[in-house]
Amino acid sequence: MKLRSRIATAAAVVVALVAAPALAAELTGTMKKIKDTGAIVIGHREASIPFSYLDDQQRPIGYSMDICARIVEAVKKELNMPNLQVRYNPVTPQTRIPLMANGTIDLECGSTTNTVERQKQVGFAVTTFITGTKLLVKKDSGIKSIDDLKGKTVVVTQGTTNERAVKQINDEKNLGIRFLHAKDHAESFLTVETGRAVAFPMDHILLYGLIANSKNPAEWDVVGDFLSFDPYAVMLRKDDPQWKKFVDAVIIGLMKSGELEKLYNKWFLSPIPPKNVTLNVPMTPQLVEQFKNPNDKGA
DSSP: HHHHHHHHOOOOOHHHHHSOOOSSSOOOHHHHHHHHEEEEEEEEEEEETTTEEETSSHHHOOOHHHHHHHHHHHHHHTTTTTTTEEEEEEOOOTHHHHHHHHSSSSEEEEEBBBOTTTTTTTTEEEEEEOOEEEEEEGGGGOOOSGGGGOOEEEEEEEEEOHHHHHHHHHHHHTTTOOEEEEEEHHHHHHHHHHTSOOOEEHHHHHHHHHHEEEEEEEEGGEEEOOOEEEEEEEETTTHHHHHHHHHHHHHHHHHHHHHHHHHHHHSSSSSSTTTOOOOOOOOOOHHHHHHOOOOOOOO
């Protein structure tokens, strides 16, 4: 066998090993729960475009949902359960962690940032997207940075890392920002749209998703420097090493095979429902590096 052929064969074996699910002699934790109940419960968002949101048939779709669909298919094969039931449970930024911690959901497939603080309550798979906080404003607002928010009213989605980041900067700079609190991103956007707040700080990719599906996209802008670093990951139950090893193996397999890049192109560089708009957000150098060298480091 020629050297080039041997190298290619060895590389294929490595990829196959990485992509293979985590075999185990005895099922524990979430894998045992799924086997015993005959069902897997997916926690999803209703308005986190393009990661996890509802289409015009009220079905959850998105980049994160596609990743979780691949995980579900791997579970079916691993447990030899082709008729495994898949149940969907909507979650919000306020309910996602409690519902994971109390065993209601088995995977949270949304736009959740992996943080060191959250790791005290839940687990995370390897990072599948990297973003950061910016400001959504109306183009005619005159606001270009967080310093322009001094003394003004801002809406934040409760329970998000963005809320914490902006409030910390507000305290450090003594800006005197007045905060309104919304239950989800759609409500936050509506608050700015109706003039009750002048800005909505959120992960920049989610803001582009909201603008793309708004009544008048030309009316809006995303401004300012990144105010935080937010690595997104599928959320798991804490202290469940068998489940985490399995899920990580599936996602890393998608990265190594190029399948995850195809999903990225589908949701960030192609027309997406419901309005068939294209977000046109190329993969950042940080995410390219993440796909080459996967990790689960929290912010």
